[in-house]
Amino acid sequence: MDDPLRVLIADDETIIRLDLRDLLERQGIRVCGEARDGEEAVALARTLEPDAVLLDVRMPKLDGIAAARRIYAERPVPIVMLTAFADRASIDRAIEANAFSYLVKPFREQDVAAALRTAVARHDELLRARRAIGEKPQREVVLGLRSTSGGAWPNLRLGREPDGSLRVDTE
Amino acid sequence: MRVLLAEDESLIRLDLRGLLERAGHEVCAEARNGVEAVELARATEPDIALLDVRMPRLDGIAAARTILAERPVPVVMISAFTERSLVERAAEAGVFGYLGKPFREDSLLPALTTAIARFEELAAVREQLDSLADALVARKAVERAKGILMDREGLSEQQAFARLRKASQISGKPMRVIAEAVIATLAPRER
Numbered sequence: 001m002d003d004p005l006r007v008l009i010a011d012d013e014t015i016i017r018l019d020l021r022d023l024l025e026r027q028g029i030r031v032c033g034e035a036r037d038g039e040e041a042v043a044l045a046r047t048l049e050p051d052a053v054l055l056d057v058r059m060p061k062l063d064g065i066a067a068a069r070r071i072y073a074e075r076p077v078p079i080v081m082l083t084a085f086a087d088r089a090s091i092d093r094a095i096e097a098n099a100f101s102y103l104v105k106p107f108r109e110q111d112v113a114a115a116l117r118t119a120v121a122r123h124d125e126l127l128r129a130r131r132a133i134g135e136k137p138q139r140e141v142v143l144g145l146r147s148t149s150g151g152a153w154p155n156l157r158l159g160r161e162p163d164g165s166l167r168v169d170t171e
Numbered sequence: 172m173r174v175l176l177a178e179d180e181s182l183i184r185l186d187l188r189g190l191l192e193r194a195g196h197e198v199c200a201e202a203r204n205g206v207e208a209v210e211l212a213r214a215t216e217p218d219i220a221l222l223d224v225r226m227p228r229l230d231g232i233a234a235a236r237t238i239l240a241e242r243p244v245p246v247v248m249i250s251a252f253t254e255r256s257l258v259e260r261a262a263e264a265g266v267f268g269y270l271g272k273p274f275r276e277d278s279l280l281p282a283l284t285t286a287i288a289r290f291e292e293l294a295a296v297r298e299q300l301d302s303l304a305d306a307l308v309a310r311k312a313v314e315r316a317k318g319i320l321m322d323r324e325g326l327s328e329q330q331a332f333a334r335l336r337k338a339s340q341i342s343g344k345p346m347r348v349i350a351e352a353v354i355a356t357l358a359p360r361e362r
Contacts, residue, residue, distance in 0.1 A: 111253075120262070122262075
């Protein structure tokens with residue numbers, strides 16, 4: 001079997017953390033770190049570089065949404081939110097903060113593991129596509145062209161016309 | 172959003188339809204097995220597909236793979252079976268979510284919403300990749316057109332490029348179109 005996924009979990013309730021650790025490990029997922037609040041989650045995500053992060057929304061110091069935003073800005077990683085709230089506004093806030101998936105408490109063992117595995121697979125795909133483009137996603141791409149005969153070429157900025165056709169501008 | 176629903180048990184289909192419609196979504200198609208799911212995905216082009224795993228004729232994961240090969244769409248699986256090997260197979264097939272049965276309304280809807288959001292993000296990145304591939308084609312065309320202008324008109328490289336650029340600005344057409352026009356009209360005929 002290949003290496004287990006390494007997941008950072010963050011929840012302010014000790015019992016839920018215990019529960020999560022237990023159920024994840026039963027599913028062959030390793031809990032590499034436990035955070036009790038959002039700030040700890042950000043710090044541990046930085047030092048542990050987990051494969052995925054499971055964040056409670058309501059936590060002291062820094063809530064899960066703000067923590068997700070910071071963690072993702074430092075290093076893109078699939079984030080699954082855990083929350084008691086299933087209203088549209090909460091979901092939209094989580095999506096906007098880069099959460100990949102959203103689970104509502106009381107969560108079930110099989111849903112947590114499956115959400116993590118599918119999030120990791122799709123996030124890998126997203127990262128590969130971003131890397132293929134070259135670093136960060138942006139609407140326009142600049143190609144530094146080198147002339148075949150050694151002459152200087154202006155940079156071409158490639159964009160999209162409103163009708164979807166390619167636009168080429170010089171810098 | 173328009174949802175394709177695939178589930179072999181009619182009671183569960185009814186349940187899911189009710190739940191989705193109450194949340195303001197439209198069930199654009201109902202499939203009773205994997206083969207129907209593939210056909211209906213093709214015919215109705217849904218915004219998202221919700222597929223049961225264990226279905227007759229073709230299982231949900233194989234159906235997901237076929238559907239995704241034909242047209243990218245966010246897929247979420249639902250199943251009473253959630254063992255690791257199944258989930259991994261589904262993840263590898265390209266699904267965005269996997270929920271255990273019996274499903275809960277307050278878990279299903281967020282799973283669909285997040286699946287669509289992240290799918291759109293991936294689709295946008297893929298579109299940029301395509302545009303980069305287009306750009307490489309454009310670059311080759313511009314290189315070739317430039318060479319032709321240099322040969323035929325005795326221009327420097329920069330002059331040739333400036334001329335293509337100007338033609339693009341005046342005509343309002345992309346450089347690639349101008350370059351292809353130059354190649355079509357001025358290139359030495361290929362034997």
